[in-house]
Amino acid sequence: MNCANCGAGLKPVGNRPYFRCPYCETFHFPEELADGVAVVGGEMKLACPICTEPLTHAAIDGHKIGYCQSCRGFLAKNSTFNQIVQLKRARNTSAPVPVPFSPEELKRCIACPSCRKPMDTHPYHAGGNAVIDTCHRCCVVWLDAGELTVLGRYTGRSAPPVRSVNADGSPASPPPPPPVPEPPMIYLFGFPITLDG
Numbered sequence: 001m002n003c004a005n006c007g008a009g010l011k012p013v014g015n016r017p018y019f020r021c022p023y024c025e026t027f028h029f030p031e032e033l034a035d036g037v038a039v040v041g042g043e044m045k046l047a048c049p050i051c052t053e054p055l056t057h058a059a060i061d062g063h064k065i066g067y068c069q070s071c072r073g074f075l076a077k078n079s080t081f082n083q084i085v086q087l088k089r090a091r092n093t094s095a096p097v098p099v100p101f102s103p104e105e106l107k108r109c110i111a112c113p114s115c116r117k118p119m120d121t122h123p124y125h126a127g128g129n130a131v132i133d134t135c136h137r138c139c140v141v142w143l144d145a146g147e148l149t150v151l152g153r154y155t156g157r158s159a160p161p162v163r164s165v166n167a168d169g170s171p172a173s174p175p176p177p178p179p180v181p182e183p184p185m186i187y188l189f190g191f192p193i194t195l196d197g
Contacts, residue, residue: 027145
């Protein structure tokens, strides 16, 4: 698939259903995303940390967010973000389709739109298998297009475990087995004695 802007070959963006041009950095969305963003209108004083376009006032389920109309990512306060994810999960009726994220997503470093300092890039720790960016100084979260849909499909413990993959798509190494505890040992008159149970 080629970029409509410059004609270069488009590259997929992580495990999400859209593409980005590596040359002119425009985005291509072959299908509509189900993040549920309603654009309210009016530019914010903040710029998108991905494509530097001004963020637009928008809402998801009545909660205020800053939305980028170019790359379709959004910025939300931590408390707002948690409420949005819970609402999405409460409405989820489809069976989860776990899709692992690429470890390459963890390598990026973006600046917080509020304070311009580096955001922390990490997996979302409440389940859902998406990489998010957070700023603990400003208490905000940045999600790329489609990540809210991934988080909303997570159904808790009933979902099968998902393992991450390497950049080439091969399964990442499994975690090492837990260490086997050594049998308890006591000392009797200075001599070690192992208790085998």
